[in-house]
Amino acid sequence: MPITTPRTLSGFMELLPPEQMKFEKIKSIIEGSFRKFGFTPLDTPVIESSEVLLAKAGGETEKQIYRFTRGDTDLSLRFDLTVPLAKYVAAHAGELTFPFRRYQIGKVYRGERAQKGRFREFYQCDIDIVGDGELSVINEAEIPAVIYSTFSELGLAGFVIRMNNRKILSGLFEALGISGKSADVMRVIDKLDKIGADAVQKLLTEEEGLSADTARELIAIIQSNDTTALDSIAAKSETLAEGLSELNAVLTNLRAFGVPEENFRVDLTIARGLDYYTGTVYETTVTAHPEIGSVCSGGRYDNLAEYYTKRRLPGVGISIGLTRLFYTLNEYGMLSEELSTAPSFVTVIPMTEDFSHAIAAATEIRALGVPAAIDFEAKKVKAKLSAASKLGVPYVIFIGEDEIAQNGVTVRDMANGSQFTAGLAVVSRGLSDKYEEQLRQKPIK
Amino acid sequence: MPITTPRTLSGFMELLPPEQMKFEKIKSIIEGSFRKFGFTPLDTPVIESSEVLLAKAGGETEKQIYRFTRGDTDLSLRFDLTVPLAKYVAAHAGELTFPFRRYQIGKVYRGERAQKGRFREFYQCDIDIVGDGELSVINEAEIPAVIYSTFSELGLAGFVIRMNNRKILSGLFEALGISGKSADVMRVIDKLDKIGADAVQKLLTEEEGLSADTARELIAIIQSNDTTALDSIAAKSETLAEGLSELNAVLTNLRAFGVPEENFRVDLTIARGLDYYTGTVYETTVTAHPEIGSVCSGGRYDNLAEYYTKRRLPGVGISIGLTRLFYTLNEYGMLSEELSTAPSFVTVIPMTEDFSHAIAAATEIRALGVPAAIDFEAKKVKAKLSAASKLGVPYVIFIGEDEIAQNGVTVRDMANGSQFTAGLAVVSRGLSDKYEEQLRQKPIK
Numbered sequence: 105m106p107i108t109t110p111r112t113l114s115g116f117m118e119l120l121p122p123e124q125m126k127f128e129k130i131k132s133i134i135e136g137s138f139r140k141f142g143f144t145p146l147d148t149p150v151i152e153s154s155e156v157l158l159a160k161a162g163g164e165t166e167k168q169i170y171r172f173t174r175g176d177t178d179l180s181l182r183f184d185l186t187v188p189l190a191k192y193v194a195a196h197a198g199e200l201t202f203p204f205r206r207y208q209i210g211k212v213y214r215g216e217r218a219q220k221g222r223f224r225e226f227y228q229c230d231i232d233i234v235g236d237g238e239l240s241v242i243n244e245a246e247i248p249a250v251i252y253s254t255f256s257e258l259g260l261a262g263f264v265i266r267m268n269n270r271k272i273l274s275g276l277f278e279a280l281g282i283s284g285k286s287a288d289v290m291r292v293i294d295k296l297d298k299i300g301a302d303a304v305q306k307l308l309t310e311e312e313g314l315s316a317d318t319a320r321e322l323i324a325i326i327q328s329n330d331t332t333a334l335d336s337i338a339a340k341s342e343t344l345a346e347g348l349s350e351l352n353a354v355l356t357n358l359r360a361f362g363v364p365e366e367n368f369r370v371d372l373t374i375a376r377g378l379d380y381y382t383g384t385v386y387e388t389t390v391t392a393h394p395e396i397g398s399v400c401s402g403g404r405y406d407n408l409a410e411y412y413t414k415r416r417l418p419g420v421g422i423s424i425g426l427t428r429l430f431y432t433l434n435e436y437g438m439l440s441e442e443l444s445t446a447p448s449f450v451t452v453i454p455m456t457e458d459f460s461h462a463i464a465a466a467t468e469i470r471a472l473g474v475p476a477a478i479d480f481e482a483k484k485v486k487a488k489l490s491a492a493s494k495l496g497v498p499y500v501i502f503i504g505e506d507e508i509a510q511n512g513v514t515v516r517d518m519a520n521g522s523q524f525t526a527g528l529a530v531v532s533r534g535l536s537d538k539y540e541e542q543l544r545q546k547p548i549k
Numbered sequence: 550m551p552i553t554t555p556r557t558l559s560g561f562m563e564l565l566p567p568e569q570m571k572f573e574k575i576k577s578i579i580e581g582s583f584r585k586f587g588f589t590p591l592d593t594p595v596i597e598s599s600e601v602l603l604a605k606a607g608g609e610t611e612k613q614i615y616r617f618t619r620g621d622t623d624l625s626l627r628f629d630l631t632v633p634l635a636k637y638v639a640a641h642a643g644e645l646t647f648p649f650r651r652y653q654i655g656k657v658y659r660g661e662r663a664q665k666g667r668f669r670e671f672y673q674c675d676i677d678i679v680g681d682g683e684l685s686v687i688n689e690a691e692i693p694a695v696i697y698s699t700f701s702e703l704g705l706a707g708f709v710i711r712m713n714n715r716k717i718l719s720g721l722f723e724a725l726g727i728s729g730k731s732a733d734v735m736r737v738i739d740k741l742d743k744i745g746a747d748a749v750q751k752l753l754t755e756e757e758g759l760s761a762d763t764a765r766e767l768i769a770i771i772q773s774n775d776t777t778a779l780d781s782i783a784a785k786s787e788t789l790a791e792g793l794s795e796l797n798a799v800l801t802n803l804r805a806f807g808v809p810e811e812n813f814r815v816d817l818t819i820a821r822g823l824d825y826y827t828g829t830v831y832e833t834t835v836t837a838h839p840e841i842g843s844v845c846s847g848g849r850y851d852n853l854a855e856y857y858t859k860r861r862l863p864g865v866g867i868s869i870g871l872t873r874l875f876y877t878l879n880e881y882g883m884l885s886e887e888l889s890t891a892p893s894f895v896t897v898i899p900m901t902e903d904f905s906h907a908i909a910a911a912t913e914i915r916a917l918g919v920p921a922a923i924d925f926e927a928k929k930v931k932a933k934l935s936a937a938s939k940l941g942v943p944y945v946i947f948i949g950e951d952e953i954a955q956n957g958v959t960v961r962d963m964a965n966g967s968q969f970t971a972g973l974a975v976v977s978r979g980l981s982d983k984y985e986e987q988l989r990q991k992p993i994k
Contacts, residue, residue: 105856106856108601108856110854110858111640112597121591121645124589147572149557153558170617174617175660195557206566225595238926240925242904360909411550411552464805477650480685480688481680494646
């Protein structure tokens with residue numbers, strides 16, 4: 105038979121079992137956290153009609169889309185979870201209860217140039233709160249509060265949710281009389297982090313035609329991150345005043361949500377997709393590695409589904425780029441080594457030909473919710489112990505003639521080799537307690 | 550702005566929130582059950598190189614595949630989870646511990662003709678145990694035991710795992726001297742359920758050229774489902790003897806696993822993909838609706854990855870067709886109406902302008918793992934109660950001036966409208982207990 109080399113496409117993450125276990129742990133904590141905040145799960149198709157999916161897309165995104173024809177149907181793979189949400193809410197608005205709080209965790213596809221840390225298939229973990237006609241600004245504080253709670257549960261302490269409000273930037277341009285140039289000015293401002301204030305000053309005056317004073321004032325205000333400095337000019341722009349008021353409401357409520365000061369920060373340089381976001385915008389950086397960019401971004405929008413419906417659906421959402429986040433955490437050694445990655449918490453090794461005692465023991469342990477495997481193979485005990493050890497299984501149970509005679513089991517702690525014999529009920533309860541402890545392990549150190 | 554009608558492709562399941570909650574509940578019970586038996590999660594890409602994915606495929610399957618070109622790469626969407634498993638194990642055999650016990654729950658794609666209850670995108674929930682060179686027959690009992698345990702946890706009582714052993718059929722053909730025609734005979738035998746014994750007898754004699762006696766004997770043996778009748782002719786075929794011995798080992802161990810007699814049954818008519826399975830084969834029928842066919846099928850194979858490696862990798866696996874199962878349960882009214890489908894277990898309704906007490910209350914409730922939402926919208930309490938009721942939220946908490954003054958909260962049981970005021974700690978604990986109860990609800994009735 106001819107052999108085809110088994111390979112996985114480049115840009116597609118495929119993990120070995122221990123890494124997959126860590127990935128699943130992170131995914132499940134994220135999902136659990138979203139659930140706790142009352143978001144309802146959604147699961148839209150990976151394939152959509154191109155006409156529907158690309159109603160809005162254009163530019164870079166469209167080039168990256170996996171698009172193909174089947175029969176005479178033009179199909180595309182989803183490239184994010186926001187467009188499918190817009191489609192869904194527009195199609196089912198009459199059947200939903202608003203505000204509609206949904207989460208979706210799923211794979212999306214972008215045919216980017218393959219490079220280290222960039223994936224063509226990757227998980228996004230999205231939450232959105234969508235209103236029908238209107239939506240309170242408080243939701244713009246709740247969204248980062250969910251992210252704070254989620255990252256904390258993961259064990260990630262060093263992160264900052266950086267926030268701005270699009271109305272502040274638009275209003276500031278208004279106040280400075282440069283509204284007409286806002287898109288271009290924004291593009292230049294966006295480079296502040298990379299090229300510095302002097303270079304930006306030069307670009308703004310020489311290329312965008314701003315006066316030296318205006319450029320200097322703009323840079324100073326934005327770099328100051330001091331919203332009180334903006335209060336004095338808020339009278340010049342209603343939009344600016346509104347942006348400042350919203351930002352203050354968000355900050356106040358973020359504190360009420362218990363988000364510590366070190367985990368959020370106003371950053372007036374953050375703009376994000378000018379044409380979509382209309383209020384608060386978020387980017388999240390990992391303190392130890394700002395160079396990896398934002399691992400969680402989003403914002404407020406006034407009209408989720410304008411391409412699908414005339415109904416006005418304002419909302420706010422955020423997305424964790426899970427595949428990239430996981431890759432980064434792994435690369436930088438930020439995943440906990442203590443996190444158990446074994447498929448079972450205990451492996452039962454039968455020492456007699458009759459497996460019924462081993463099966464009964466595993467069944468009782470599983471009934472307590474503890475993952476238990478039985479090694480049925482015709483191998484020596486030493487080989488079985490070695491397999492369990494290789495998998496990182498924390499405990500092994502032996503059941504031989506002696507144990508059966510004593511109506512007990514022998515349990516071995518694989519960490520130190522200590523073992524003892526006791527009744528199954530006692531051992532099961534002990535394992536269950538230890539397993540509960542393990543479940544509380546945080547995946548990020 | 551031009552409006553594109555928001556629609557979802559036919560053959561793609563997209564659920565409303567209450568149904569999605571039920572679907573997720575079922576999926577999560579299946580996953581939890583697989584985990585308890587010590588299977589490790591795997592997550593392979595949806596897109597694979599066509600050369601790799603189709604190394605083995607052919608016939609009907611190949612026609613149904615979503616295949617397309619991007620750049621100069623020939624790509625296909627996975628049509629099952631077995632081929633990706635074979636690829637994975639072949640590629641990583643040196644890094645895995647055998648027996649390799651993995652589960653994978655994911656979407657697969659088949660461009661079938663769209664019809665009621667048939668989906669082009671559907672979830673498969675697979676477990677496989679793969680050995681390196683050899684694998685004990687006991688695993689062929691464990692696999693249906695996992696399914697029994699899983700379906701029981703779902704609340705599905707009326708189901709039968711029907712089993713056969715391919716060696717029994719092959720051996721029987723040998724014993725009857727019709728080995729040369731086994732593929733054709735098998736195809737005819739497979740119709741027994743549909744066209745009956747007389748029609749099968751006719752086909753076997755007139756089209757396959759069997760003698761009337763041989764045809765009659767074959768049909769009688771298969772229909773009897775009586776393996777003891779086979780013992781007498783087992784001497785004529787080593788394969789038959791081996792098949793009988795394996796089947797007996799599986800049955801004995803199934804009982805040791807605690808699977809009740811009513812949930813499994815030998816069915817000598819079951820064949821399944823002759824070219825792949827080599828030992829025990831399974832099909833699972835829902836007793837109340839046998840017409841929907843098998844909802845969970847699989848079997849033993851001797852060579853998982855022969856297209857990718859010379860390493861012999863025998864295994865046994867089974868797959869739950871979750872999307873179809875869910876669709877069927879829903880259609881036949883077999884899903885529990887009592888199962889809560891609300892996104893939150895409690896909704897906090899702040900009655901003051903200051904939301905901090907509401908936020909603090911929700912935070913404390915969430916800390917106990919209970920999903921809590923806060924209704925921040927600028928609406929009347931009546932409208933908020935009505936929204937919570939529409940979502941099926943079991944409890945609502947009010948926090949107004951009185952509650953704040955008393956340092957308590959008012960909790961309302963939405964089922965009967967009763968309400969009382971108490972300290973938050975007491976209320977949280979009570980809600981947590983009730984929520985634990987809800988978590989134990991079974992999705993199938």
